[in-house]
Amino acid sequence: MSKKKFKVRRSYDETAKIYDRRYLSIQEKKYFDIINHFQNFNNKLILDVGAGTGLFSKFLKKQNQIISCDISFNMLKEGIKNNDLIFTVVCDSDSLPIRRNSVEIITCFSVIQNVPEPLYTINQFNIILKKGGLVILTALTKLFSLEELYQLIDNNYEIIDCWKLPIEDNALIFQKPKKREK
Numbered sequence: 001m002s003k004k005k006f007k008v009r010r011s012y013d014e015t016a017k018i019y020d021r022r023y024l025s026i027q028e029k030k031y032f033d034i035i036n037h038f039q040n041f042n043n044k045l046i047l048d049v050g051a052g053t054g055l056f057s058k059f060l061k062k063q064n065q066i067i068s069c070d071i072s073f074n075m076l077k078e079g080i081k082n083n084d085l086i087f088t089v090v091c092d093s094d095s096l097p098i099r100r101n102s103v104e105i106i107t108c109f110s111v112i113q114n115v116p117e118p119l120y121t122i123n124q125f126n127i128i129l130k131k132g133g134l135v136i137l138t139a140l141t142k143l144f145s146l147e148e149l150y151q152l153i154d155n156n157y158e159i160i161d162c163w164k165l166p167i168e169d170n171a172l173i174f175q176k177p178k179k180r181e182k
């Protein structure tokens with residue numbers, strides 16, 4: 001594991017117990033706005049990458065259709081204890097132990113600024129997404145302007161929406177094309 005990932009994991013492992021108290025209201029503002037832009041979460045298998053303590057899963061009240069992945073064991077442990085997470089996987093977003101072409105929606109909120117190579121991570125999502133599958137991603141505005149987020153998306157994907165959230169982050173929705181062009 002790279003030094004950066006090791007440090008990130010250690011830092012979230014150490015602060016897992018206070019994460020919800022510190023960030024619940026901030027993250028919920030983001031989730032409300034995301035739901036206003038995209039309401040079609042029902043009956044879809046969602047992979048929440050960098051799920052942390054599962055605040056989004058709790059917010060959606062759809063724990064049974066969300067797989068929560070995170071590099072920090074302690075963040076997921078808090079999520080199981082406090083936010084009723086059911087399906088959890090401790091793993092790195094750059095090496096997701098998920099079957100190819102199997103996921104309908106990937107959510108990845110406030111994570112991409114922590115990974116060493118965001119472009120690589122986003123390309124890994126492409127492997128496990130079904131055709132027509134969507135990624136809903138947010139990243140800190142101060143590190144990723146809307147233009148910089150756009151630039152992370154190559155022609156493996158189609159951009160559906162890109163906007164500024166009411167607090168901290170910019171958001172992007174993109175899709176793996178339903179059919180590959182020849």
Ligand SMILES: C[S@@+](CC[C@H](N)C(=O)[O-])C[C@H]1O[C@@H](n2cnc3c(N)ncnc32)[C@H](O)[C@@H]1O
Pocket residue numbers: 005008009012023027049050051052053054055056069070071072075091092093094108109110111114115
């Ligand atoms: C700011 S928190 C966001 C948590 C959650 N998405 C939310 O909305 O509250 C970032 C999370 O990303 C996780 N993370 C960072 N790098 C990761 C990686 N390479 N693979 C998986 N998870 C990672 C951290 O452990 C942490 O739980």
